Amino acid sequence: MPKQAPLSWKARGWRWIKQWWQDIVHGADPFATLTAILALFTGLIGIIGAFNLDYGGAPTGVILLDFGVALCLGGLAWWMFRQPSAMWPRWIVVSVLTLACFYVLATIPSDAAVVVLTMLPILMAMLATRRWWPIAFYPLSVTIVASLHTGGWQVFTPAIIAFNILEFLMLWGVTSQAVQFAKARVKTEAQLSKEQQVRQFMRFFQHELRSYSNSLDVLLPMLNQQLNERPAPEQSAIQPQELVSVLQSTADSIRQLTTELLVLTREGQLLPQQRMPIQLLPLLQSEQAESQAEMQRHGLNSTIQIACPAECIVIGDALFLRLAVHTILQNAIEALLRYPGEGQIFIQVEQSAQQTTIDIYDTGKGFPADLLEHLKQAQSLNQALGWTTKIGGSGLGMPLIRHVAMLHGGTAHFMNRPEGGAQITLQLPQV
Numbered sequence: 165m166p167k168q169a170p171l172s173w174k175a176r177g178w179r180w181i182k183q184w185w186q187d188i189v190h191g192a193d194p195f196a197t198l199t200a201i202l203a204l205f206t207g208l209i210g211i212i213g214a215f216n217l218d219y220g221g222a223p224t225g226v227i228l229l230d231f232g233v234a235l236c237l238g239g240l241a242w243w244m245f246r247q248p249s250a251m252w253p254r255w256i257v258v259s260v261l262t263l264a265c266f267y268v269l270a271t272i273p274s275d276a277a278v279v280v281l282t283m284l285p286i287l288m289a290m291l292a293t294r295r296w297w298p299i300a301f302y303p304l305s306v307t308i309v310a311s312l313h314t315g316g317w318q319v320f321t322p323a324i325i326a327f328n329i330l331e332f333l334m335l336w337g338v339t340s341q342a343v344q345f346a347k348a349r350v351k352t353e354a355q356l357s358k359e360q361q362v363r364q365f366m367r368f369f370q371h372e373l374r375s376y377s378n379s380l381d382v383l384l385p386m387l388n389q390q391l392n393e394r395p396a397p398e399q400s401a402i403q404p405q406e407l408v409s410v411l412q413s414t415a416d417s418i419r420q421l422t423t424e425l426l427v428l429t430r431e432g433q434l435l436p437q438q439r440m441p442i443q444l445l446p447l448l449q450s451e452q453a454e455s456q457a458e459m460q461r462h463g464l465n466s467t468i469q470i471a472c473p474a475e476c477i478v479i480g481d482a483l484f485l486r487l488a489v490h491t492i493l494q495n496a497i498e499a500l501l502r503y504p505g506e507g508q509i510f511i512q513v514e515q516s517a518q519q520t521t522i523d524i525y526d527t528g529k530g531f532p533a534d535l536l537e538h539l540k541q542a543q544s545l546n547q548a549l550g551w552t553t554k555i556g557g558s559g560l561g562m563p564l565i566r567h568v569a570m571l572h573g574g575t576a577h578f579m580n581r582p583e584g585g586a587q588i589t590l591q592l593p594q595v
Contacts, residue, residue: 195291196244199237199257207234226271233264254292261285270312278319282309283328290332299332434481434571444476444520447486448511455493455509459500464507466500468493472513478520478592480572488568491561492524492588499528499586507585519574519594525587530580535562539578565590 210230237260240253247253262285269281282305289298306325310317452468459466478485493509500507512523539562562578565588569576574592581587 195254195257195288196241196248198288198291199244200241202261203234203237203241206230206237210234223271226268229264229267233260236260251292258285258289258292261288266308266312269309273314275315275319278309278313278315279324279327282306283331287332302328302332433573434484438481439479440482441477442480442482442485444478444513444522445470445472445474447482448472448489448513451486451489451493452511454490455497459497462497462501464497464500466507466509468509468511470511470513472511473515476513476515476520479594480592484568484571488565488590489522489524491564495561495588496524496526496528496586499526503529515594517594520592522590522592523587524589525581525585527585530584530586531578536578536580539566 207230210227213227213230237257240257240260243253244250265281265284269277283302286298286302286305289301290296306320310320313319448470452470456468459468489511496509500509507527509524509526512525514521514523566576569590569592572592574590577589577591579587579589
């Protein structure tokens with residue numbers, strides 16, 4: 165793949181501005197959005213003063229302050245858009261605006277500026293905290309402004325004070341509505357995401373059942389024909405025993421699918437009545453015998469070796485644990501079938517006072533790198549579901565193993581061994 169040329173400073177700046185503007189338009193945080201708007205407005209005021217478009221001859225210090233505050237507020241707005249829960253940038257914004265407003269009021273003898281700049285830091289503090297208590301600092305702000313401004317106390321007429329209080333109330337009402345709207349939007353998005361996961365799961369379930377239904381649709385007419393014609397055994401191309409065997413296999417597949425779906429649709433952890441003491445060694449030996457017989461049917465000259473203390477007891481659901489172990493062994497057998505040889509499967513159990521660790525590994529080729537990367541990035545069951553490296557696979561295996569561990573309050577880890585082969589580790593707490 166050819167190496168991409170690095171972006172120029174102009175392209176990076178333009179992309180940053182576009183992203184920043186999208187955050188302003190679509191941002192759910194009113195404080196961050198208002199900070200960004202103030203940055204734009206302050207920069208515009210600086211430009212007007214720099215070109216003397218206000219015909220007021222603004223001091224150079226005020227113009228430089230406008231540009232400095234604009235850059236500072238823009239950076240803080242970007243910080244808050246990236247980290248909505250951070251409080252430090254909010255207090256920095258309030259502090260910067262407070263100092264800037266007092267400096268401007270001490271420099272420019274404008275009565276109109278008093279109306280806005282006296283209350284701006286308090287309004288921003290109200291937005292930052294989403295509380296009423298910053299209004300208590302309004303008398304202090306008035307006192308500081310009266311001492312700095314050339315007009316003194318005569319600037320603060322009752323009409324201006326009443327206007328400031330009215331603006332406080334209006335802004336608080338708008339902020340409350342914005343916060344409620346943001347919460348409603350987050351709740352709606354979460355609901356839509358959950359509904360999307362349900363729809364995707366149902367589509368997956370429908371697809372799997374349809375494949376089994378198609379198999380039955382083909383087998384049942386053939387079986388019906390066999391029963392109606394009843395030809396001699398030597399004249400029949402398909403023996404009834406073969407049809408019964410295929411039907412039994414299909415029924416077992418459907419039963420396995422419904423059991424897996426039962427596990428996958430469980431949320432949280434096991435109920436107290438489901439947590440029972442389980443003798444782990446007999447459970448593993450039962451799965452060992454079943455899997456060993458299956459390997460012999462496929463002509464595999466492989467063995468499954470178990471190293472587990474005889475007194476090992478885990479607390480959990482026997483059906484779920486058996487299903488997880490069965491799924492791991494099936495994956496190992498299928499891997500050995502894809503790469504014929506004398507591969508081996510090992511089950512090793514270690515138990516401490518805190519947890520039980522079950523390592524199941526083989527001597528095959530290991531997991532594909534893209535599968536391990538997918539499992540690493542998949543943070544939810546919905547993201548991991550349906551992904552498979554096998555032709556005709558359901559993609560339920562790995563999510564099922566991880567979900568069984570989660571139901572027991574434990575974890576599942578998938579890795580390739582340095583000496584070769586795939587390994588799955590179940591870590592179950594001793595609750």
